[in-house]
Amino acid sequence: MRIGGLASGMDIDKLVGDLMKVERMPLNKMEQEKTLLTWKRDAYRDVNKQLFELENMAMDMKLQRSFNSKSTSSSNSSAVTATATPNADNGNYQVNVTQMATTAYNFSESKLSATNSKIDPDASLESQEGNFKNAIEYGSFEIKTYGEDGQSTTESFEVTKDKSLNDVLSEISDSGLGVRAFYEESSDQVMIERTTEGNFNDTEFLGAEIGFNGSTAPFLANTLEIKNGEKQTDGTWKLNEKGGDDAVFTYNNGIEITAHKNEYTLNGVTFEMKSTGSATINVSNDVDSAMDKITGFIEKYNEVIENLNKQVNEQENRDYDPLTEKQKESMEEKQIEMWEEQAKKGLLHSDSTIRNALFEMRNEWYESVDTSGQFSQLSEIGIETSSNYRDGGKLIINENKLRQKLTEDPDSVSKLFTGEGNTEGIADKLKSTLNETVKSVERKAGKASSVPTTYTIGRDIVDVNSEMKAFQDRLNQIEDRYWSQFTQMEKAIQKMNSQSAQLMQMG
Structure with missing residues (x-):
């Protein structure tokens, strides 16, 4: 039973509360440590999300179709249209459709x-x-x-x-x-x-x-x-049955070809027949598509390294510790948001894993690629590293030069990224570095589906949770002891007051 200052006139609730605030300070530190660990885990996972997206784009850059895609045009699209694979030869294809395939x-x-x-x-x-x-x-x-x-x-x-x-x-x-x-x-x-x-x-x-x-x-x-x-x-x-005809067309004014469907693939070009009639199909390199692929990849790379450089170079703000739940109770939402924005600064400051990845990727853009193509370095096709050290290794594209090289020799441009034989291209090297970095970060911070005990920060959070639970049990005992001591004091004062009253009556 707790007696709250009836005999002494003291505010025992406040006294015990003040004493417990002091006792609770180590628990507050643990709570702040847990919050900091959780923020770091989430920051690492956000890094991995960006790296994974870039890795997927690097995978796409390993495909020849990213550089050698073809565009087609038709002189008579109401009769014949076409699509072409990267292996299709450039040039004109004459098609004369004399019969359409029909259903029976x-x-x-x-x-x-x-x-x-x-x-x-x-x-x-x-x-x-x-x-x-x-x-x-x-x-x-x-x-x-x-x-x-x-x-x-x-x-x-x-x-x-x-x-x-x-x-x-x-x-x-x-x-x-x-x-x-x-x-x-x-x-x-x-x-x-x-x-x-x-x-x-x-x-x-x-x-x-x-x-x-x-x-x-x-x-x-x-x-x-x-x-x-x-x-x-x-x-x-x-x-009696009607229809059920094959398509018939003449190719390049020489070969008559029969097809069950109204499309036919020849030499990497798929002709789609719309009606009887003649058309000239032109196949050429789709430079715009290749430009979009390369510039899109470079833009994503620049975005990722800008973000990572910012995180590893950002200094911690030691004047702002993570807020405890008790502290948040007396603050407005906007105040909490502004405080945490400062408290989260420098979470990944000087992280060695990220710094090593940035260093490796920067070097890989400089390295030569030994293939049978006419280009061995990216600078030869108009892609160079920024000379401004503040850019942290961002890439700059000379679009006119890149477009010219893609028009002249898309195969050599492709080999720079995809490699040849046992030679790794730029995309291979980048993907390898990104993959290793993702794995390293996962060992630290896991992923959404990971069990906490399988990664470093998760194990640290588990340990802090255990310490907080044990310390909370201890605080409960301390608080009970304080109340027990004050209760005994109140009982003693009450007894003394009773004896004093009796003595006054006797006098």
Whole structure:
């Protein structure tokens, strides 16, 4: 039981509070230490985020397509357009499209509903027997379609009384045949069509792309009046199916080429056919794309090293320690924000890991790259390190010179970054340095998914937490002792007051 100054007249709560403020000072230091460790951990992780982004860009700079991408233009884009890979040869390509690839389709020869009736495609077939013009042929049937190299797919379907017309057509559409089947209400006919263009079948079912035997598929041939072929007066059969053609085009006024689709890749150039007609496709180096890649990477590099230089050179502000939770209670949010801005200065001052990374990266831009290309140093293509020491190793681009070298010899520019054979390029070296730095920083500060005991700062935070808990237990004991001592004092004073009152009465 705590007695709060009734006998002595003293403010025991305040006295104990003041005494505990002194006792709590080491705990406040621990709390500030924990806050500082947390800030450092987050600062390191922010560094790693920037380094990781730069590393990903360095990875992209190792790809030849970053420097040798191609641009294409067409003299008649309504007939042919094109895209080109970095391996495509520059120059003009003549294309004359004489036939477009088309999808095969077949449909009912006439309206399916009986006179003065209308089919309900969603009702059961049994309920629609009077609405169909033709008898409904129940039972099973097969459809066969064809793919590349003559490979075929066959699916079976069952027509039962409880199914609707749309049920059967949906089963055909959802099968692995690569076809669409649907009932078109206004024309009162069923359409069935391939989902890919091209001619893949020249032998079975009169060469139909959607093949079936009318005698064994009476639901298609008789009920829906979709026929594979029609017998001619001379006894031959004519294919009813429409479309299913291959694309045909002449290349450079010499070679006639057939393609199942309306696109075809030749010598790294993919021609996309839009309609019949002629077009001249021009393929050239896409200098703008390469410029964007290189300048974007350099800008990101400069941004990262500016930030890292700022952090390792920033001095600590020793007049501002991290605030404790108690201190924050008496401050406004803006005051807290301004205080912490000062307290966070110099968190990574003179950090050796970051300084070493900056030094290594700066050297790598200077190093020669020994390849079969005509360039061995970045200065030869217009990229140099700033001569102003305040820039901390930032890179400066002479855009006119870089554009000229990319136009003249993009392959040699590429080799500077990507290397050749066993020779590492600039991008390889930078990526290696960045990767090692990221790992080193992770050993110090971990990452969001890391367990605290697996990295240095995390272990330090765990230790501080343990110390704070133990010290808090000790403070609780000290506070109890103070209250016990003051309570005993109050009881003694109260007893003396009682005895004094009795003596006064006796007198």
